[in-house]
Each structure stands twice: as structure tokens, then as C-alpha cells.
Amino acid sequence: MSAMGDWIGFVWGWLATHGDIIIIQTVNGIVTGMILALIASGLTLIFGIMDVVNFAHGELFMLGAYVGVVVLSISGSFWLALVLSTLVVALIGAALQITTLRPLVGRDPLNTILATFGISLVLQNYALWQFGPVPRKLDEPITGQFVLFYLAYPWYRLLIALLSGAIIGGLYLFLKHGTYGIWIRATTQDRVMAQAMGIPVPWVHTGVFAIGAGMAAASGVLFGPLIGINHAMGLDWVLKAFIVVVVGGMGNLGGSIAASIFVSLLEAYAAIVVSPAQAVIVSFVVLILTLLFRPTGLFVPTPK
Amino acid sequence: MSAPPTPAEALVAVEDVHTFYGKSHVLHGVSLCVGRGEVVGLLGRNGVGKSTTLKTIMGLLGPSRGKVLFEGQAITGLPAHKLARMGIAYVPEDRRIFKLLTVMENLRTGLDRRGVTEARKQELLDKLFAYFPRLAERRSQAGGTLSGGEQQMLAIARAMMLEPKIILLDEPTEGLMPRMVSQIKEIVEVLHRDGVAILLVEQNVPLTLEACQRVYFMEKGVVRHHALASELTVDDAVVHQYLGV
Amino acid sequence: MSKRSNKSFWIAFGIVLAALIIAPLVLPEFWRRFLTEILIWGLLAMSSDLLIGYTGMVSFGHSAFFGLGMYGAAAALLTVKPANLWLAILYGLCGSAVVAGFVAFFATRLRDIYFAITTLIFSQIFYVVIFTWTEVTGGENGLNFTRPQLGIPGIYTVTFTPEILHWFVLAVVTASYLILRRITHSPFGMVLQSIRENESRTRAIGYPVERYKIVAVMLSGLFAGLAGVLYAVQNRFAAPDFVYFVVSGEAVIYNVMGGIGTLVGPILGAGFFLGLREISSRIFGDQFPYLIPVGVIFIAMVIFLPQGLLGFAKRWLNR
Numbered sequence: 001m002s003a004m005g006d007w008i009g010f011v012w013g014w015l016a017t018h019g020d021i022i023i024i025q026t027v028n029g030i031v032t033g034m035i036l037a038l039i040a041s042g043l044t045l046i047f048g049i050m051d052v053v054n055f056a057h058g059e060l061f062m063l064g065a066y067v068g069v070v071v072l073s074i075s076g077s078f079w080l081a082l083v084l085s086t087l088v089v090a091l092i093g094a095a096l097q098i099t100t101l102r103p104l105v106g107r108d109p110l111n112t113i114l115a116t117f118g119i120s121l122v123l124q125n126y127a128l129w130q131f132g133p134v135p136r137k138l139d140e141p142i143t144g145q146f147v148l149f150y151l152a153y154p155w156y157r158l159l160i161a162l163l164s165g166a167i168i169g170g171l172y173l174f175l176k177h178g179t180y181g182i183w184i185r186a187t188t189q190d191r192v193m194a195q196a197m198g199i200p201v202p203w204v205h206t207g208v209f210a211i212g213a214g215m216a217a218a219s220g221v222l223f224g225p226l227i228g229i230n231h232a233m234g235l236d237w238v239l240k241a242f243i244v245v246v247v248g249g250m251g252n253l254g255g256s257i258a259a260s261i262f263v264s265l266l267e268a269y270a271a272i273v274v275s276p277a278q279a280v281i282v283s284f285v286v287l288i289l290t291l292l293f294r295p296t297g298l299f300v301p302t303p304k
Numbered sequence: 305m306s307a308p309p310t311p312a313e314a315l316v317a318v319e320d321v322h323t324f325y326g327k328s329h330v331l332h333g334v335s336l337c338v339g340r341g342e343v344v345g346l347l348g349r350n351g352v353g354k355s356t357t358l359k360t361i362m363g364l365l366g367p368s369r370g371k372v373l374f375e376g377q378a379i380t381g382l383p384a385h386k387l388a389r390m391g392i393a394y395v396p397e398d399r400r401i402f403k404l405l406t407v408m409e410n411l412r413t414g415l416d417r418r419g420v421t422e423a424r425k426q427e428l429l430d431k432l433f434a435y436f437p438r439l440a441e442r443r444s445q446a447g448g449t450l451s452g453g454e455q456q457m458l459a460i461a462r463a464m465m466l467e468p469k470i471i472l473l474d475e476p477t478e479g480l481m482p483r484m485v486s487q488i489k490e491i492v493e494v495l496h497r498d499g500v501a502i503l504l505v506e507q508n509v510p511l512t513l514e515a516c517q518r519v520y521f522m523e524k525g526v527v528r529h530h531a532l533a534s535e536l537t538v539d540d541a542v543v544h545q546y547l548g549v
Numbered sequence: 550m551s552k553r554s555n556k557s558f559w560i561a562f563g564i565v566l567a568a569l570i571i572a573p574l575v576l577p578e579f580w581r582r583f584l585t586e587i588l589i590w591g592l593l594a595m596s597s598d599l600l601i602g603y604t605g606m607v608s609f610g611h612s613a614f615f616g617l618g619m620y621g622a623a624a625a626l627l628t629v630k631p632a633n634l635w636l637a638i639l640y641g642l643c644g645s646a647v648v649a650g651f652v653a654f655f656a657t658r659l660r661d662i663y664f665a666i667t668t669l670i671f672s673q674i675f676y677v678v679i680f681t682w683t684e685v686t687g688g689e690n691g692l693n694f695t696r697p698q699l700g701i702p703g704i705y706t707v708t709f710t711p712e713i714l715h716w717f718v719l720a721v722v723t724a725s726y727l728i729l730r731r732i733t734h735s736p737f738g739m740v741l742q743s744i745r746e747n748e749s750r751t752r753a754i755g756y757p758v759e760r761y762k763i764v765a766v767m768l769s770g771l772f773a774g775l776a777g778v779l780y781a782v783q784n785r786f787a788a789p790d791f792v793y794f795v796v797s798g799e800a801v802i803y804n805v806m807g808g809i810g811t812l813v814g815p816i817l818g819a820g821f822f823l824g825l826r827e828i829s830s831r832i833f834g835d836q837f838p839y840l841i842p843v844g845v846i847f848i849a850m851v852i853f854l855p856q857g858l859l860g861f862a863k864r865w866l867n868r
Contacts, residue, residue, distance in 0.1 A: 053662050053665075053666070100848055100852065103852045104851070104852060107855070109661065109662060110607055110665075111851055111855065113607070113662070113665065114801065114802075114805055114847075114851045115848055115851045115852065117798055117801070117802075118802075118844045118845075118847045118848035118851065119844070119848065121798075121840045121843075121844035121847070122840065122841055122844035122845060122848070124840075125838035125839075125840040125841045125844065126838075126841055128838050129837065129838045129841065179412065179416040182405065182409050182412050182413060182416065183413070183416075185402070185404065185405060185409075186402045186405060186409075186413045189402045189403065189404055189405070190400055190402060192364055192384075192400075193396065193400040193402070194402075194413065195364075195383065195384040195385045195388075196362055196364065196384045196385075196388055196393075196394040196396075197385075197388055197413040197414050197462065197463075197466070198385050198388030198389045198413075198414060198417060198466060199385055199413060200385045201383075201385060202383070239669070239670070239673060242666050242669075242670070243670065246663070246666060250662075275681065277677060277680065277681050278677065278681050280673075280677055281674060281677055281678075284670050284671075284673065284674045284677075287667075287670055288655060288667070288670070291655075291658075291659055291663060291667055292655065292658065295659065295663065
């Protein structure tokens with residue numbers, strides 16, 4: 001018993017002395033979690049409606065950041081960059097869907113994985129060719145900071161979390177109300193019946209792919225100022241997004257958002273003890289455990 | 305008994321259609337037609353291709369040979385959503401309502417079309433809720449929470465929202481209580497009075513003979529027989545030949 | 550398979566083999582090396598074909614097996630003096646077997662997309678471990694070593710010249726091909742194919758599907774590891790880049806380009822891919838990212854030529 005008591009005492013002592021860093025990491029975790037949620041909700045929406053695991057999602061994120069860099073350097077306005085980048089990448093997404101995914105409808109889902117993998121290679125190398133290997137910098141629109149314990153914490157990070165939340169909220173309202181939202185939900189539930197009701201399903205697919213692409217681009221621009229922008233930045237994010245989409249239950253929007261925050265918080269806490277590069281393993285472990293014990297996803301009601 | 309007269313101008317005409325379901329050849333040259341405002345029955349044992357015929361007309365399955373005409377125009381190969389907008393509605397065997405959408409949203413999948421004014425939408429809904437007061441009560445409830453009979457009502461109501469010229473109705477009374485069955489029959493009569501044509505696939509012979517003007521009998525992927533419903537009785541030799549066990 | 554087509558198969562096999570044996574004697578240094586590399590990548594692709602083409606499981610984690618084969622070989626070549634080729638192969642196979650056992654145990658419980666994603670994630674775990682564990686693995690820089698000699702120590706040894714290396718690789722790849730071919734034609738291979746066609750029916754007949762899948766992943770992992778050892782010996786280094794999942798993706802690309810479920814197809818696909826890469830760098834210059842045109846061709850092949858080059862050629866020949 002006393003060994004147990006010692007152990008609890010040690011944990012309490014550690015928590016008491018590390019309270020500040022735990023709070024800082026909580027904030028960090030939520031900020032990354034919201035960005036991740038923005039990427040993952042597009043991914044899960046696309047999977048839910050057309051059974052496509054979009055390998056190129058990370059590249060759409062990357063492309064969004066680059067378009068943001070270009071627009072910002074021309075116009076000087078971060079917010080214009082955010083809006084234009086979202087629109088441009090949404091259009092690119094629509095074009096990619098029409099040319100490469102639409103011909104694959106009705107084939108083995110493996111084919112769509114391969115096609116999006118091909119897209120990801122092309123986009124990544126296009127970015128490398130166009131923008132070079134040197135990372136680009138995207139300046140944040142506001143530079144103010146506030147003091148969080150011993151840290152000067154940028155307001156911009158909190159703004160990212162808020163804006164991501166607002167975009168996801170907008171998506172929710174769009175899906176919940178209005179004709180197009182009904183079309184998307186009906187198509188997700190029963191593609192064939194939706195078509196028999198006169199819903200132009202091929203265009204709904206294109207539209208959803210465009211929305212997902214736009215959201216990935218928006219997160220790329222928002223997150224851009226925190227990291228260097230390079231052609232390979234999408235890879236880490238698409239892997240993380242895969243993880244949270246599976247952990248949250250494939251195709252389940254709410255679950256993906258919850259999983260994004262959950263996994264990001266765990267990684268942030270793990271980063272207190274190990275290096276951030278190794279902290280990634282925590283999310284891998286979460287994924288494996290989820291797949292083994294609850295393959296339908298952590299954040300979904302138990303199927304009856 | 306001679307073959308009954310077919311309508312001079314067919315709304316839907318199926319001509320020598322062959323359809324494969326995966327690798328199995330299900331329809332071996334089906335031909336039939338439905339006139340404007342006509343209620344036509346399609347009878348046959350399980351697995352003879354009745355549902356496949358409906359799916360082929362709806363554009364959900366592509367025929368390998370033959371063609372489907374709608375108002376004299378070939379529609380073979382057109383996607384289902386275009387056909388739905390042209391005036392063909394489909395009520396599948398297993399109802400397939402959108403379970404996570406509310407009753408109202410289910411109706412709106414058919415109602416929110418280009419060229420339908422708000423006033424017209426309201427008019428359609430009012431008319432519909434007069435027929436189906438149960439659906440009006442449950443309009444904001446999720447489709448999946450409805451009872452089997454209510455789901456069947458919703459499936460038909462949803463099809464009606466397209467203001468179709470023809471409804472392809474696949475076994476609407478399957479698994480329903482007798483009270484619900486008579487309600488389905490009433491709906492078919494109401495639709496008929498409104499001038500909507502119906503191609504009805506059914507196992508319930510008395511209901512089919514009462515509701516339809518003409519009846520086709522299918523066997524092994526082809527139409528074998530064709531008669532006026534008024535000339536048939538439930539105990540007819542023909543009925544026994546194609547439906548008897 | 551009829552006797553006649555069996556005979557023509559062996560004739561074709563003999564001709565191709567003979568051509569590959571003679572090739573290093575007539576080819577210039579660059580192309581000789583190129584051909585050796587195709588064979589190594591072809592072995593990796595062939596190993597993943599056992600899963601993709603024969604069992605219906607798409608692995609996006611073959612880089613882990615390949616990479617562990619490389620690092621296993623590196624371990625043997627750096628720690629044991631004098632460096633011994635056979636020990637390198639043994640270590641490499643052990644390394645990939647450990648990883649394959651781990652992946653097989655967990656991932657085979659999942660199917661389709663879930664299997665693909667899980668194998669991908671597993672390979673990333675090994676990538677992160679290798680990348681960050683600098684003291685042992687050399688981290689980002691990887692490990693460099695000298696090439697061992699070929700032979701039986703104390704009896705007969707010969708130093709690897711480019712020709713001998715090519716022949717050695719050719720011998721290993723040919724042997725692997727014959728073993729894999731034997732496996733896929735065996736009753737065991739038939740069960741794998743029936744899993745691909747209909748998993749639940751195979752289970753219903755009474756085959757322990759999970760056990761078959763685990764063995765399939767293990768076998769596939771071993772051959773991928775062998776490819777990794779060969780690559781390490783050829784290039785005298787082991788680097789984390791080769792554990793990264795892009796390598797797994799390329800293995801899948803070789804399969805699709807060449808034709809899945811054919812074993813030879815993936816080798817052909819590797820040759821086609823590397824050839825395209827070479828051509829594009831000649832046309833557009835070294836600085837141009839070759840994966841742009843190669844990626845576009847790959848996408849077009851997924852859409853228009855899903856049975857791959859070999860499948861297309863077969864159909865064309867049978868016309």
C-alpha cells in the first residue's frame with residue numbers, strides 16, 4: 001500500500017510542479033486539435049459520401065498554404081489570402097474529382113485510394129517544382145501576445161482555434177439547413193435512392209469534394225504562420241487526419257472533431273515527457289487500440 | 305382469351321430489355337408498356353425479375369440490350385436523377401427512406417426542385433398531409449423512428465413530391481398490417497384519380513386485380529402473359545400458372 | 550494450366566533469364582546498375598503482390614519490412630567482423646520477420662481500407678523510431694558500411710564487382726520468384742486466393758482465415774526484407790528515407806502498373822516506373838520532379854488500364 005501511496009504522492013508532486021506546462025500544453029493541444037478537426041472533417045465528409053479515402057488531402061492543405069503565400073505577397077491582406085485560397089483550392093478539388101474520381105465510381109475502393117495517391121504525388125512535386133525546397137513564411141495577421149505563465153503566448157493561436165471552430169460550425173449549419181445540406185445528407189445515407197429522388201448525385205460528390213478541399217486549404221492558410229510552408233508539409237497532417245477519422249468513426253463528422261481534440265491533447269501532453277517527434281507515436285497507439293477494440297470508432301454510439 | 309388492347313400512346317414502353325445483375329442474366333427480353341394515367345400490375349413469383357424491371361426503367365441498372373422509352377423518347381442510359389426530374393418516381397421494395405433525415409427533409413429531397421415556387425410547394429404539402437395526417441404529425445421526427453407502415457407512407461409521399469407522371473411501386477404492401485394494406489390501396493386509387501400512372505409490382509393478387517386495369521405476368525425474366533384485370537379472377541388458371549406454388 | 554502453356558511459360562522464362570544473365574556483360578555501367586536496381590525493387594513489389602494480388606489485402610506498409618531488412622543487414626555488417634554477407638541476410642530477414650510478425654498480428658484483424666491504413670501507420674511508427682533513435686540508427690543520416698565479400702568464409706571468396714553483384718541479385722530474385730510462384734500455386738496459395746474472392750465463404754468452409762492471412766503477411770514481409778538487404782548491400786547504406794511510407798506507395802504503384810496477381814507484372818511495373826523516371830529526367834532535366842509526369846501516367850493507368858501492363862499484354866495477345 002505504501003508503495004502505491006508513494007506513487008500517488010509522486011504524481012501529485014509532479015502535477016503541482018508542472019501545472020503551468022500542463023495548462024500551456026492544454027491550450028496548444030486544443031489549438032492544434034481545432035486545425036486538425038478542420039482538415040479531418042473534410043476528409044470524413046468525403047469518405048462518408050463517396051467511400052473515397054483521400055490520400056491527397058494533405059496536399060490540398062499544403063496547396064492552400066502556398067496559394068495563401070502567393071495572394072498575401074500580392075495583396076498584402078491575410079484575410080483575402082484566406083478566402084481566395086479556400087476558393088481556388090475548392091475549384092482545384094472539383095476539377096480533380098471530375099477528372100480522376102468520377103470515372104472510378106462503382107470500382108473497387110482500392111482504385112480510388114490509388115488515384116488519390118497519384119494525385120498526392122503530382123501535387124506535391126508540382127509544389128516542389130513551382131516553389132522550390134526552401135520553406136516559405138506566411139505572416140500572421142495579428143502579432144499581439146499575452147502572458148501565459150512564463151510564456152508570451154500569441155493571440156493569433158487562439159484566433160486560429162476560434163476561426164476553425166467557426167468554419168466547422170458553418171459547415172454544420174450548411175449541412176443541417178437548406179436544400180444542399182439535405183442533398184448531401186441524403187446522398188451519404190443512400191446514394192442510389194438519392195439519385196432516384198432526382199438529386200444530381202455526381203455533382204453532389206463533386207461539391208462535397210470541393211468543400212473538403214476548401215476546408216483543407218483554409219486550415220493550411222490559418223496554420224501556415226505557425227510553421228514553415230514546404231511541399232512535404234501535407235504528409236504529417238494527412239496521417240494525423242487519417243488517425244482521427246478512424247478513431248472518430250469513419251464518416252462521422254462529430255466523432256472526427258472530438259477525436260482531433262482528444263488525439264492532439266494526448267500528443268501535447270506526451271510532448272512534455274518526450275520529444276515532439278516521438279510524441280506522434282501516442283496517436284499511433286491510440287489508433288491501434290481503437291482498431292483492435294472498437295473498430296467502428298471511439299466516439300460513436302455502440303452499434304446495436 | 306385474346307391479348308388486351310395496349311394504349312395507343314404509351315407513357316413508358318419497355319422494348320426487349322436484357323439486364324444483367326452482376327454476372328447473372330436476369331431479364332431475357334422484357335417488353336411491356338404503361339399508358340398515361342394507367343395503373344398496370346406486374347405479377348410473378350419471387351426472383352423472376354419484376355424488381356429488376358423497375359430498376360431498369362428507373363435507370364438504376366443499365367440494360368445490355370433493348371430500350372426504354374418515356375413519352376416516346378429513348379431514356380436508356382440516362383442517369384436516374386434526370387429521369388426523376390422528367391417525371392418517373394420510384395418506391396423501392398425495402399422503402400429506403402432516409403432514416404437519419406426528418407420526415408420533412410425526406411419530402412424535401414423530392415420537393416426542392418428548380419421551378420417549384422414556394423406557394424406550389426406549400427400546396428403540394430397541404431394536399432399530401434391531408435392524405436397522410438400521420439406524416440404531418442411526425443414531420444420533424446427522424447424517418448428511422450417511424451413504424452413500418454408509416455415508412456411505406458413516407459416512401460410513397462416522397463415519390464409524390466416529384467409530381468411524377470408515373471410511379472414505379474415495388475411491393476408496397478409487403479409486411480404490412482391489413483389496415484395499412486387497405487390504406488395503400490386507397491392511395492393508389494387517389495393517385496389514379498389524379499392522373500398518375502402506376503406500374504405496380506405486387507404479391508397480393510386480389511389487391512392488384514382490384515387496383516389495376518391491366519396485368520402482366522412474368523416468368524424467368526420475360527413477360528409470359530398479359531390480360532385485362534377485369535377479365536381475371538383470383539382463382540383463374542392463369543393466376544395459378546404463374547403464381548401458384 | 551495446360552501442358553502447352555506451361556511449356557511456353559518455361560521457354561519464355563528461360564529466354565528472359567538468359568537475357569538478364571548476359572545483360573551486365575553488354576550494358577554500360579549506368580544501365581547495368583539500373584537493371585540491378587529494377588530487380589531489387591521488383592522483388593519488393595513482387596512480395597507485396599502476394600498480399601495485393603493473391604490475398605486481396607493492400608499493404609501501404611511494405612517500407613517497414615524493406616527498411617528493417619536494410620537496417621538488419623547494417624547491424625550485421627557493422628557489428629560482426631569480418632563482415633559476412635550471409636549473416637547480413639540472416640539479420641535482415643530476422644529484422645523484417647519481427648516487424649512482419651508485429652504487423653501481421655494486429656493488422657490482419659482488419660480488412661480493406663482499415664488494413665491499408667493500419668499498415669501505413671505501423672510503417673510510420675517504425676519510421677519515427679528509426680528517425681529519432683539516433684544513437685543506434687544514426688537518425689536522419691542513417692548508417693554507412695562497406696560491402697561484404699561474396700563466398701563461404703575460409704573456403705572461397707570473391708569481391709563484388711558490378712557484374713557479380715548483378716548476378717547475385719538476379720539469383721536471389723529468381724529464386725524468390727520461383728518460391729513465390731510455387732507458394733501461389735500450392736494449396737496454401739489457393740486458400741489465399743479464395744480469401745480474396747470471398748472471405749466469409751472461405752471461413753465458412755472451415756479455413757482459419759486469420760492464420761492464413763498472418764502467414765501471408767509474414768511471407769510477404771520476409772521477401773520485402775530480402776529486397777531491403779539486397780538494396781543495402783548494393784548501396785552500402787541504410788537510411789530512414791527507405792522506411793518512409795512513400796516507398797510503400799511506390800511498391801503499390803509498381804504492382805498496379807505491371808499488373809497485380811501476376812508476380813512478374815510487379816517487376817515489369819518497377820522497370821516501367823524507373824524507366825519513366827529516367828526518361829523524364831533526361832527530357833526535363835535533373836531538377837524537374839519526375840513524379841509529376843509519372844504520377845499523371847499512373848493515374849491514367851488506374852483509370853484506363855486497371856489490369857496493368859501485363860494484364861493488357863495478355864489480353865492483347867489472346868485476341
